[in-house]
Amino acid sequence: MGRSRFDIGAFAKAVNRRREEYNRRHPERPVAITPAMSRILEHDDDYVPYRRRATRRKSRAASLNPALSTVVEIAAALETTVGDLLGETAYRITLADRRRLREIVSYLTTLFDLDSRELDERRR
Numbered sequence: 001m002g003r004s005r006f007d008i009g010a011f012a013k014a015v016n017r018r019r020e021e022y023n024r025r026h027p028e029r030p031v032a033i034t035p036a037m038s039r040i041l042e043h044d045d046d047y048v049p050y051r052r053r054a055t056r057r058k059s060r061a062a063s064l065n066p067a068l069s070t071v072v073e074i075a076a077a078l079e080t081t082v083g084d085l086l087g088e089t090a091y092r093i094t095l096a097d098r099r100r101l102r103e104i105v106s107y108l109t110t111l112f113d114l115d116s117r118e119l120d121e122r123r124r
Contacts, residue, residue, distance in 0.1 A: 006065060008040070008043045008063065008064050008065070009043050009044070010087060011040065011043075011066075011071075011085060011086065011087075012040050012041055012042070012043035012044035012047070013044045013046070014084070014085045014086070014087060015037065015040055015041060015044070015074060015078070015085060016041055016044045016046060016047050018078040018080050018084070018085065019031055019033075019037075019041075019078060022078050022079060031077050031078060032077070033050070034073075034074075034077075036063070036066065036070045036073075036074070037074055037077075039063035040063050040066060040070075040074070042063065043063065071085065071086075
């Protein structure tokens with residue numbers, strides 16, 4: 001099984017896009033850009049940093065392959081998933097899967113009498 005190459009540019013674009021979406025949803029508390037997030041966002045040409053960068057700054061090499069913990073922290077801060085930021089396709093449940101699940105729920109509802117009125121009554 002081959003490993004796919006990590007695309008820091010695509011990752012940075014996804015982070016920037018989710019950051020902008022988060023800030024639109026939460027204008028009263030925009031996401032804090034950590035130093036690690038900033039180094040990643042530099043790989044997105046559409047990102048405009050809040051301040052000018054020093055001309056003699058260190059190399060961006062450290063942000064070419066961020067640690068998994070950094071990716072997880074960024075995803076949590078942006079209220080999304082690591083898979084979303086990495087561009088993974090979401091798990092899809094087919095129509096047949098949903099029909100089968102409905103059959104199972106119906107069976108369990110009948111088996112355990114889950115529509116019983118006594119389940120709605122509050123305990124005294």
